Structures are given as structure tokens and as C-alpha cells.
Amino acid sequence: EVQLLESGGGLVQPGGSLRLSCAASGFTFSNYAMSWVRQAPGKGLEWVSSIISSGGSTFYADSVKGRFTISRDNSKNTLYLQMNSLRAEDTAVYYCAKDERPLVGATPEGTFDYWGQGTLVTVSS
Amino acid sequence: EIVLTQSPATLSLSPGERATLSCRASQSISSYLAWYQQKPGQAPRLLIYDASNRATGIPARFSGSGSGTDFTLTISSLEPEDFAVYYCQQRSNWPWTFGQGTKVEIK
Numbered sequence: 024e025v026q027l028l029e030s031g032g033g034l035v036q037p038g039g040s041l042r043l044s045c046a047a048s049g050f051t052f053s054n055y056a057m058s059w060v061r062q063a064p065g066k067g068l069e070w071v072s073s074i075i076s077s078g079g080s081t082f083y084a085d086s087v088k089g090r091f092t093i094s095r096d097n098s099k100n101t102l103y104l105q106m107n108s109l110r111a112e113d114t115a116v117y118y119c120a121k122d123e124r125p126l127v128g129a130t131p132e133g134t135f136d137y138w139g140q141g142t143l144v145t146v147s148s
Numbered sequence: 149e150i151v152l153t154q155s156p157a158t159l160s161l162s163p164g165e166r167a168t169l170s171c172r173a174s175q176s177i178s179s180y181l182a183w184y185q186q187k188p189g190q191a192p193r194l195l196i197y198d199a200s201n202r203a204t205g206i207p208a209r210f211s212g213s214g215s216g217t218d219f220t221l222t223i224s225s226l227e228p229e230d231f232a233v234y235y236c237q238q239r240s241n242w243p244w245t246f247g248q249g250t251k252v253e254i255k
Contacts, residue, residue, distance in 0.1 A: 084243050085243070118192075123203070135237075
């Protein structure tokens with residue numbers, strides 16, 4: 024059974040940092056691109072960042088580029104999101120999500136078949 | 149950035165009725181469109197990928213159609229568990245984007 028378990032969310036002041044983790048199990052983690060998608064309270068879904076299976080290429084939404092860093096450790100089956108210079112508008116539930124198909128080319132496939140339960144990040148003074 | 153516009157914002161229907169949800173893209177995205185269902189307090193669930201392919205375990209009452217800029221998600225006969233918010237998402241161009249959602253509520 025595929026499982027994705029996020030952790031690391033919490034309350035942080037504007038300008039602060041936080042590191043999210045997503046522990047994966049039930050599939051061959053190293054074969055799949057992974058992504059982070061967020062949802063502000065009462066709002067819709069927003070793609071944040073993606074990383075290919077090897078970790079060699081990363082992709083970011085303009086809203087987080089230069090502030091967030093996605094990474095992965097395939098030996099630990101874990102995905103990360105380092106979030107720096109946090110703003111109030113970064114307040115959201117952050118979900119990790121798995122690509123629906125194994126990576127074939129050099130870019131993530133972009134359909135998400137499994138999602139974690141989410142971790143809440145609140146940026147407030 | 150490709151904008152996805154979903155309509156209607158809210159759909160009020162009774163169990164057993166047919167639901168038709170629309171998603172329109174601001175430019176052609178071929179068939180690179182997915183549909184997700186989200187219930188309160190839960191993560192999204194993949195229903196349809198590449199416009200018309202049902203994901204694993206999704207009941208046959210869910211179907212998707214369309215290509216280019218106009219897409220439709222149809223629920224042939226609403227079950228009580230189908231009342232939720234539905235999002236479309238494109239993977240044709242970076243950044244990947246989602247529609248604003250359609251809420252299917254009990255009439």
C-alpha cells in the first residue's frame with residue numbers, strides 16, 4: 024500500500040524557515056518524480072515544486088522560486104521542502120504527491136495519483 | 149501561465165442525478181488534463197487522467213472527455229459519497245495549474 028506521510032509543519036514568524044519532510048513507502052520511491060502542492064485555508068490547490076526521480080532536476084512555482092528548495096534522499100525514501108523567508112501568504116496545508124507513472128524522460132509527468140494527508144504551515148507573528 | 153476556469157462554481161443536485169462539470173483552458177493543453185475529488189479535511193483523490201482515463205479503483209460512473217481547451221467531468225448518477233469539491237489540473241505547460249474548483253452539493 025502506497026503511503027506518504029508529511030511532517031514538519033507548524034507556526035513560524037514571517038521571515039522564518041521551516042523544513043517539511045514526506046516519508047514514502049509501498050512503492051519504489053527512486054523511480055518516481057515527486058511534488059509539493061499547497062492549499063491555503065478555504066482556497067484551491069496550488070502546485071509548488073517538483074523533483075525528478077534522481078533529484079537532478081527541480082522545478083518551482085514563481086511564487087516560491089528563490090525561497091524554497093525541494094530535495095530528496097532516495098536511500099531514506101524521503102522528500103523534503105526547505106522553506107526560507109516565509110511570508111503570510113505561504114500559510115497553507117502542504118501536500119506531497121507522487122507522479123502517476125515512473126519517470127521516463129527528464130521532466131516529471133505531472134499527474135498525482137497518491138497524496139499525503141498534508142501538514143499545516145502557519146506564517147504569523 | 150495557463151488559466152483553468154471551472155464552471156459552475158457550485159452544482160446543487162440530488163442523489164441519482166447526473167452531474168456535468170466543465171473546465172476550460174486559456175490555451176490548448178491537448179489531453180493533458182486530470183480531475184481530482186476532495187472532501188473536507190482530506191487530501192485530493194485522482195479520478196481521471198489524460199482527460200478520459202479513469203484512475204485505478206475509480207467507479208465507472210465517473211467519466212471524462214474533451215481535448216484542446218474544453219473538458220468535461222461527468223458523474224452519471226450521484227452517490228451520497230460523491231458530494232465534494234472537484235478540481236481540474238493541467239500538466240501541458242509549466243507551471244502546472246489547477247482550476248478554482250466546483251463544489252457539488254446536496255440539493
